[in-house]
Amino acid sequence: MIPEPAMVPAALAEPTARVRPRWTAAVVLANVGVFAAWLGPIQVLLAKQSEAVAPGNKEFVFGLVTGVGAAVSVVANPLFGAISDRTTSRFGRRVPWVFAGAIGGVAGLLVLAGAGAVAWMVLGWCLMQLFGNALLAAITATVPDRVPILQRGVVGGWVALAQVLGALVGTGLATAVGGIGLGYVACASFLLLSVLPYLWGSGDAPLTARSPLIVRDFLRSFWISPRRYPDFGWGWLTRFLFNVGNALGTLYLFYYLQDEVGIDDADTGVLVLTAIYSLCVLITAIAFGKWSDRIARRKIFVSCSGVVMGIAGVVLAFWPTWPGAITGAIILGAGFGVYLSVDFALLTEVLPSANDRAKDLGVINIANSLPQVIAPAVAAPIVKSLGGYPVLYLLATAVTLLAAALVHQIRSVP
Numbered sequence: 408m409i410p411e412p413a414m415v416p417a418a419l420a421e422p423t424a425r426v427r428p429r430w431t432a433a434v435v436l437a438n439v440g441v442f443a444a445w446l447g448p449i450q451v452l453l454a455k456q457s458e459a460v461a462p463g464n465k466e467f468v469f470g471l472v473t474g475v476g477a478a479v480s481v482v483a484n485p486l487f488g489a490i491s492d493r494t495t496s497r498f499g500r501r502v503p504w505v506f507a508g509a510i511g512g513v514a515g516l517l518v519l520a521g522a523g524a525v526a527w528m529v530l531g532w533c534l535m536q537l538f539g540n541a542l543l544a545a546i547t548a549t550v551p552d553r554v555p556i557l558q559r560g561v562v563g564g565w566v567a568l569a570q571v572l573g574a575l576v577g578t579g580l581a582t583a584v585g586g587i588g589l590g591y592v593a594c595a596s597f598l599l600l601s602v603l604p605y606l607w608g609s610g611d612a613p614l615t616a617r618s619p620l621i622v623r624d625f626l627r628s629f630w631i632s633p634r635r636y637p638d639f640g641w642g643w644l645t646r647f648l649f650n651v652g653n654a655l656g657t658l659y660l661f662y663y664l665q666d667e668v669g670i671d672d673a674d675t676g677v678l679v680l681t682a683i684y685s686l687c688v689l690i691t692a693i694a695f696g697k698w699s700d701r702i703a704r705r706k707i708f709v710s711c712s713g714v715v716m717g718i719a720g721v722v723l724a725f726w727p728t729w730p731g732a733i734t735g736a737i738i739l740g741a742g743f744g745v746y747l748s749v750d751f752a753l754l755t756e757v758l759p760s761a762n763d764r765a766k767d768l769g770v771i772n773i774a775n776s777l778p779q780v781i782a783p784a785v786a787a788p789i790v791k792s793l794g795g796y797p798v799l800y801l802l803a804t805a806v807t808l809l810a811a812a813l814v815h816q817i818r819s820v821p
Contacts, residue, residue: 440601442573488769499611508542564696687740713811
């Protein structure tokens with residue numbers, strides 16, 4: 408981490424004051440809202456809608472919609488992050504984009520609620536990805552903006568839980584309300600309500616001055632040289648590989664339960680597994696986030712979490728039964744909880760500059776989004792004709808183990 412100059416604007420200063428639980432809760436809730444709006448559709452609604460629109464080609468339609476939406480997110484997250492970094496609103500750099508992202512995300516979900524054709528599904532999902540990433544880029548940057556390094560393992564653990572809690576909330580809403588359209592409306596309503604506490608009490612420091620915008624330099628800033636910032640490069644690569652493994656393993660969970668395990672009520676099965684998985688993530692994320700802060704080490708936790716997640720892939724590959732799926736969810740949740748909390752804290756410590764926190768985290772978030780483009784292209788032919796779900800889950804295991812090994816290339820973080 409590059410030290411900050413002695414005199415810098417409040418919005419750019421390295422934080423030293425510990426944040427309060429109320430602020431952390433508001434940030435976590437906003438994250439839960441956007442992940443619920445993403446993962447409820449991905450895990451249940453889009454899969455069911457694809458089957459309704461194209462019953463004979465559901466895997467292709469589902470992969471097309473999620474893949475195009477993920478391609479939008481690859482561009483949207485760093486772009487909105489960079490715009491957020493330069494925003495001089497009196498409400499702060501992040502608040503305007505949290506608000507705009509929530510409104511736009513709701514619009515996308517409402518388009519999906521009425522979509523009866525593939526084109527409308529693609530449009531609605533692209534809107535949700537575009538504005539959801541504007542929200543996520545801004546709310547993620549609040550952590551390095553406001554949280555001191557020695558508190559980031561704990562706060563990072565809670566923020567990391569938002570992804571899992573969002574999956575649980577989104578899946579619950581999608582399953583409980585009945586009907587695809589009502590499921591989208593429920594997710595949209597929750598998204599809008601979830602950002603209100605942060606908007607009311609953000610404490611977001613305004614940026615009082617900014618450098619002139621030079622378009623060429625602005626565009627060049629999205630390339631962060633791995634030669635100049637090798638730890639940032641290794642951090643990006645390991646997160647990318649972890650997310651490729653996770654996307655390969657979870658993208659077709661609904662169809663895995665329906666077609667491989669043979670569960671009649673696959674959406675309820677997804678909800679049950681998500682609840683089990685979420686509980687395991689909750690237990691390990693907070694405990695190991697605190698432990699990581701206490702001993703001031705990150706890499707060993709990330710590496711071990713990858714090994715545990717790899718074991719889950721083996722279980723799902725060779726034990727395609729309901730007890731096997733539950734066991735896999737327990738193991739995967741335990742490993743992913745450690746990974747989410749500690750890896751996020753690690754990444755905030757290798758950001759090149761305080762001036763560009765949201766943009767740099769947006770570049771990091773490409774490592775979350777790009778796998779969602781790649782995974783459907785890889786997973787669909789494997790499931791259809793290249794070995795099925797056992798090959799898919801073993802591939803997910805191999806990629807995750809590679810990520811666990813490469814994290815040790817990061818040198819500046821213990």
